[in-house]
Amino acid sequence: MNAREKILGKIRSAQSNAALRTPTESINNHLAQHPRGPMPSAPENLLAQFKERALKLSSDVRGTSDKMEVPKLLAIYLSERKLPNSGVCWPSLAGLPWSAAGLDMQSRPAKNHDLIGVTGAFCAIAETGTLMMLSGADTPATTSLLPETHVSVLDPRRIVATMEDAWDLMRKEFKQPPRAVNFISGPSRTADIEQTVTLGAHGPYRVLLILAPL
Amino acid sequence: MQNTSLQFKKQVTIKLADVKLQDALSRLQSRFVEGRSAVISEIHDLQETRTAAAAIRDRVLNDLEHWLLHFEQQATARGAIVHWAETGDDVNRIIAEIAAQHGVKTAAKSKSMVSEECGLNDALEQAGVSVMETDLGEYILQLAHEAPSHIVAPVVHKNKEEISDLFAEKHQLPRKTGIAELCREAREILRPAFLNADMGISGANFLVAETGSVLIVTNEGNGRLVTTLPRVHVAITGIEKVVPTLEDVTTLLRLLPRSATGQSITNYVSVLTGNKNKEDHDGPEHFHIILLDNGRSSLIGGEMQEMLRCIRCGACMNHCPVYQNIGGHAYGWVYPGPMGSILTPLLSGLEKSPDLPNASTLCGACAVVCPVKIPLPDLLRKLREKQMQLGMKSRQETFMLKAWAWLALRPNLYALATKIGVRMMRAMGGKEKLLHTLPGARGWTDGRDFPAPSGMTFRELYKRGAHK
Structure with missing residues (x-):
């Protein structure tokens, strides 16, 4: 008998008391209906709540009503912080006027030495100020991970209230989760040394969210 | 990991x-207890959410076979x-086999307490795979x-100066003193380890049955x-x-980081499903998931099953007066504090x-903060009862309890004995009203004084009407 049979067998014999076991029908119902647990009350203003929570998690937030202005906003942000002006972006953002703003953005997945990574986002969650990223051929996960600065261009219409809403949106637009769903809430951090929070552990040191209709 | 719990008292x-x-x-x-208290109130209805979280865990545990098979x-x-692995050694063997199968020479590892149960790093080194811990705390260790001394903050027992010395010695670089500089140094040393590793090893906070995700x-x-x-x-x-389901795990995620580190959400929550597609630029080509039993199945269906609800947040140890005074290493194995006990x-x-x-003092703080409502003091008490039944208590303790039980069954004699007892103790306490030593409880009075009773028993005071 292999380990799988032994472990499952032990569990089965310990739960032979059928009264305690959930009928298969109820299990299948639970999976089909995936009911929600207790939820926070819906915010009056999704955008305002998202911004407030994102700032609390040490993300920076900028906004514009014209997506063509995004490169200019990024250029200002980078020069304010004396950061380099070249990096990589997702292919969906390659058409923005980067070079007109003095930026050199290559449309490819990030490599180790790339210092700026510009991504979109699948959606964002107001409850915690979080980005939801789905991996895929045109949405490489490394772009939000390897560079020291992560910039995400986000359509404010893609802000939902809770993670439950985000799952529903994913179910609506895709049949199943992609290889990696990453929820990102601010720059990477560690508090391992003396429980003192330090921004910039193994991932980005800073996260800039640019809200613009896409 | 070797269990040295037998040396608990010495430790x-x-x-x-x-x-x-x-x-x-x-x-x-201060950081974790105050941190939790600052954000736990963000949850709209905390008690309702804890009850829902406990129910989610129970739903799975009450029919674990089904949910494991679905996953x-x-x-x-x-x-x-x-x-599937019955023991830690089985996990080590399986990973060594996977490594051999894929020609793996180096592995980069993120934090996993289950891997500590297995003693994985030593086993892989013996199998010719070099393993690099990449969580900052685990890397320092x-x-x-x-060994880690806390399940969330593994290196809590070390201060910055010790880490500065350690880095200077091991990295052969000028000694850094700022925490940010130390973190930057570790980042730069570890980045190549990620890029060059053939294998990544992680734990899993949850497995989602609905989607087969880690x-x-x-x-x-x-x-x-x-x-x-x-x-x-x-x-x-x-x-x-x-x-x-994904909804169920979301309910648990509202509680886990808040209970653990006082964060509303951790920086990253990664839901990983299957291996890389042909068109993907990143992601592993081979994805292996190892499910370890190591004694867990023996808790199913029994009076200790509630312990399996645990989501490893560490709140019970952060709030435990015993852990707060002795730290994690004294407990002698992977899991310290109330959940570890x-x-x-x-x-x-x-x-x-x-x-x-x-x-444990059975003060109950752990049960109050546990996000999945594990009745930790009750479970500790059950283990104590088991020790009594198995005759594992010392002769002295057994004798004292028997003597007390004999006396307690004779109320008049009990009243007389306590009357004499409290008066004697008051006299012994003297002006200070403190007893420096108690017969039969020297271990207790070695570190502190025992406050002398006022000279009257509860029953005497009650009779006098002092309760009014």
């Missing part, structure tokens, strides 16, 4: 006298390979050849790196970690850790 004496440790523990208390089926359908919560980003860059990813976790005897044998169920 406690050493830890209580360790000034640096005491300093570090007071920091943990396995979904994960396999997406291309992951699910392995690997350099120092030490869910990991991290802050540093190392968890994302080890599950994105290497061509092989192995996730190790306990069989109890299954959760039915229950889990260690259950997973590795009551006879190997007889002091742990007694290493």
Whole structure:
């Protein structure tokens, strides 16, 4: 008998008391209906709540009503912080006027030495100020991970209230989760040394969210 | 990991006298206890959410076979390979086999307490695979050849100066003193390890049955790196970690980081399903998931099953007056604090850790903060009862309890004995009203004085009407 049979067998014999076991029908119902647990009350203003929570998690937030202005906003942000002006972006953002703003953005997945990574986002969650990223051929996960600065261009219409809403949106637009769903809430951090929070552990040191209709 | 719980009492004496440790523990208390209290109130209805979280865990545990099979089926359908391991040694053997199969020479690892149960790093080194811990705390411990002393903050027992010295010695670089500089140095040393690793090893905070996904919560980003860059990813976790749906795991995620580190959400929550597609630029080509039993199945269907609800947030230890004073190493195995005092005897044998169920004042703080409502003091009490039934208590303790029971069954004699007792103790306490030593309880009075009673028993005071 292999380990799988032994472990499952032990569990089965310990739960032979059928009264305690959930009928298969109820299990299948639970999976089909995936009911929600207790939820926070819906915010009056999704955008305002998202911004407030994102700032609390040490993300920076900028906004514009014209997506063509995004490169200019990024250029200002980078020069304010004396950061380099070249990096990589997702292919969906390659058409923005980067070079007109003095930026050199290559449309490819990030490599180790790339210092700026510009991504979109699948959606964002107001409850915690979080980005939801789905991996895929045109949405490489490394772009939000390897560079020291992560910039995400986000359509404010893609802000939902809770993670439950985000799952529903994913179910609506895709049949199943992609290889990696990453929820990102601010720059990477560690508090391992003396429980003192330090921004910039193994991932980005800073996260800039640019809200613009896409 | 070798279990040294038998040396508990000896360890406690050493830890209580360790000034640096005491300093570090007071920091943990202020950061984590205050941190939790600042954000736990963000949850709209905390008690309702805790009840829902406990119900989610119970739903799975009450029918664990079904949920494990569903998880396995979904994960396999997406291309992951699910392995089953009865013991820690089995996990080590399976990973060594996977490494051999894929020609793995180096592995980068994110934090996994289950891998500590297995003693994975030593086993892989013996199998010719070099393993690099990449969680900052675990990396520091690997350099120092030490074990974690907390399940969330593994290096809480070390201060910045010790880490500065350690880095200067091991990295052969100028000694850094700022925490940010130390973190930057570790980042630069570890980045090549991520890029060059053939295999990434992670734990799993949850397994989602609905989608066959492994869910990991991290802050540093190392968890994302080890599950994105290497061509092989192995996730190790306990069989109890299954959760039915994405909605269920979301309810648990509202509680886990808030209870653990006082964060509303961790920086990263990664939900990993299957291996890389042909058109993907990143992600592992091979995804293996190892489900470890290591004694967990023996808790199913029994009076200790509630312990398997545990989501490893560490709130019970952060709030425990015993942990706060002795730290994690004294407990002698992977899991310290109240949850460890229950889990260690259950997973590795009551006879190997007889002091742990007694290493609690039963103050109840752990039960109040537990996000999945595990009745930790009740479970500790059950283990104590078991020790009594098995005759594991010392002769002295057994005799004293029997003597007390004999007396308590004779109320008049009991009243007389306590009347004499409290008067004698008051006289012994003298002007200070303190007893420096108590016969039969020297261990207790070695570290503190016993306040002398006022000279009247409760029953005397009650009769007098002092209760009005």
